[in-house]
Amino acid sequence: MLLNQNNLQHLPEGVDRPTYDRSQLTAGIVHIGVGGFHRSHEAFYTDELLAQTGATDWGICGVGLREADRKIADVLKQQDYLYTLIIKHPDGKVEHRVIGSIVDFMLAADDANAVINKMADESTRIVSLTITEGGYHFNAATNEFDFTHPDVQHDLANPQQPKMVFGYLTEALRRRRANNLPAFTIQSCDNIQHNGNMTRKMLLAFAYQQDAELARWIENEVRFPNAMVDRITPVTTMSDIAALETSGITDAWPVVCEPFTQWVIEDTFANGRPQWEDVGAQFVADVTPYETMKIRLLNAGHSVLGLLGSIHGHETIDGCIADPLFATYLRRFMDIEATPVLAPVEGIDLEAYKSVLIERFGNPNVKDNLARICLESSSKLPKFLISTIMENLEKGGSVHYAALVIAAWCYYSDKGMSKDGVALDIVDEMKAELHQAAIQSQVDGLAFLKIESIFGDLASKTAFTEVYLPMLETLYHNPDIAQQMQ
Numbered sequence: 001m002l003l004n005q006n007n008l009q010h011l012p013e014g015v016d017r018p019t020y021d022r023s024q025l026t027a028g029i030v031h032i033g034v035g036g037f038h039r040s041h042e043a044f045y046t047d048e049l050l051a052q053t054g055a056t057d058w059g060i061c062g063v064g065l066r067e068a069d070r071k072i073a074d075v076l077k078q079q080d081y082l083y084t085l086i087i088k089h090p091d092g093k094v095e096h097r098v099i100g101s102i103v104d105f106m107l108a109a110d111d112a113n114a115v116i117n118k119m120a121d122e123s124t125r126i127v128s129l130t131i132t133e134g135g136y137h138f139n140a141a142t143n144e145f146d147f148t149h150p151d152v153q154h155d156l157a158n159p160q161q162p163k164m165v166f167g168y169l170t171e172a173l174r175r176r177r178a179n180n181l182p183a184f185t186i187q188s189c190d191n192i193q194h195n196g197n198m199t200r201k202m203l204l205a206f207a208y209q210q211d212a213e214l215a216r217w218i219e220n221e222v223r224f225p226n227a228m229v230d231r232i233t234p235v236t237t238m239s240d241i242a243a244l245e246t247s248g249i250t251d252a253w254p255v256v257c258e259p260f261t262q263w264v265i266e267d268t269f270a271n272g273r274p275q276w277e278d279v280g281a282q283f284v285a286d287v288t289p290y291e292t293m294k295i296r297l298l299n300a301g302h303s304v305l306g307l308l309g310s311i312h313g314h315e316t317i318d319g320c321i322a323d324p325l326f327a328t329y330l331r332r333f334m335d336i337e338a339t340p341v342l343a344p345v346e347g348i349d350l351e352a353y354k355s356v357l358i359e360r361f362g363n364p365n366v367k368d369n370l371a372r373i374c375l376e377s378s379s380k381l382p383k384f385l386i387s388t389i390m391e392n393l394e395k396g397g398s399v400h401y402a403a404l405v406i407a408a409w410c411y412y413s414d415k416g417m418s419k420d421g422v423a424l425d426i427v428d429e430m431k432a433e434l435h436q437a438a439i440q441s442q443v444d445g446l447a448f449l450k451i452e453s454i455f456g457d458l459a460s461k462t463a464f465t466e467v468y469l470p471m472l473e474t475l476y477h478n479p480d481i482a483q484q485m486q
């Protein structure tokens with residue numbers, strides 16, 4: 001059965017589907033970057049909210065800023081913006097849930113002005129974002145907004161015809177202000193520490209350059225709540241689509257996820273917000289301890305398995321966890337190196353959190369590919385892992401487990417293959433630089449660590465290098481990483 005509004009009632013029994021009247025919804029949220037994660041997380045919470053509370057003013061209008069989003073636009077439109085969330089439980093049970101919270105989708109490439117007007121419309125109260133790290137134009141080396149990108153330069157000069165996210169936001173806010181409308185909240189849902197503060201800093205840097213008076217208004221009126229977001233969402237595969245078809249739903253763009261989900265949000269909104277707390281989200285005054293815990297345990301844990309596992313020849317996270325050597329290594333890393341540098345988190349038992357994490361990673365039905373995990377490691381590892389190393393060095397803690405991961409990353413960047421010669425699919429904006437530095441490390445063992453924008457001054461810390469260098473050397477002699485993980 002083709003998924004669309006008319007066919008909702010004819011879907012197979014057991015499929016959860018919107019029971020609320022979608023035709024009554026207005027889009028109080030405009031979301032930029034409709035990918036897998038938005039659809040398994042914010043759109044899922046919002047769907048639950050619409051179903052449980054009968055709210056009608058919090059539908060979502062998706063926006064695609066890239067020409068590459070055209071395919072998504074076509075598929076969603078054809079399906080009346082409906083899609084299936086395929087929730088895979090560890091015991092093999094699979095839940096199918098049709099999500100109805102997205103009610104429209106606009107492609108900026110078709111009509112930039114219409115997208116800006118939509119954001120500037122009175123009904124829009126939140127603009128949320130999942131644009132990945134790269135979308136923020138943040139320069140890690142200077143800690144500032146990167147004005148050098150051609151799209152940024154273009155947007156400064158052409159406020160009415162923007163290309164990148166901050167150009168759109170600034171112009172929409174300009175129109176709201178001109179129309180005496182209240183500002184909207186800008187809500188980042190990216191897995192970035194202090195994602196709200198980051199968004200604020202980047203937007204203001206851009207806006208001040210373009211129009212200082214407007215920028216001051218933005219500074220005073222817009223709110224940017226920080227949030228910790230969590231739900232493992234692997235890449236949807238053709239076999240997921242085929243299995244769904246066998247179950248009776250024809251959906252060209254479903255999304256797969258685990259049952260677990262968490263959203264911790266700082267309660268600072270400019271213009272109202274959905275009662276997401278009614279459907280499991282947590283509103284707190286300060287999200288810092290939650291996000292540090294998540295990034296240093298979950299995301300770092302993923303990277304530990306991703307890099308070591310890739311060299312060993314594992315393909316998925318659950319494949320790593322099924323290997324006792326990897327599961328034990330991960331737990332030791334968490335206990336010995338990550339936990340000692342975490343602040344206590346109110347209401348959370350860290351030991352239980354770690355055990356749950358390992359269970360989540362071990363879910364044999366969520367085939368989370370290591371290639372996804374290792375994607376853009378250069379922008380992930382500084383926050384996920386290197387911060388833990390630095391803090392351990394400061395307080396004389398262990399860096400042994402993390403050091404092997406960095407050595408593995410060097411080997412991986414150099415060879416681009418597993419120990420058995422299977423080619424690895426490496427996607428990283430810094431791929432070429434990483435590769436060069438890694439090759440160089442055969443001559444100068446510290447060459448890889450000398451990439452300052454990633455490692456800071458780690459190459460000068462002997463307490464680290466004396467652990468790291470022998471590991472790297474051993475790895476080059478014998479890439480059977482398992483031997484060093486014992």
Ligand code: CS2
Nearest residue numbers: 191229230231232299302373
């Ligand atoms: C992963 C995350 O990209 C990664 O390296 O660790 O995508 C992770 O699956 C999510 O943050 C889970 O919430």
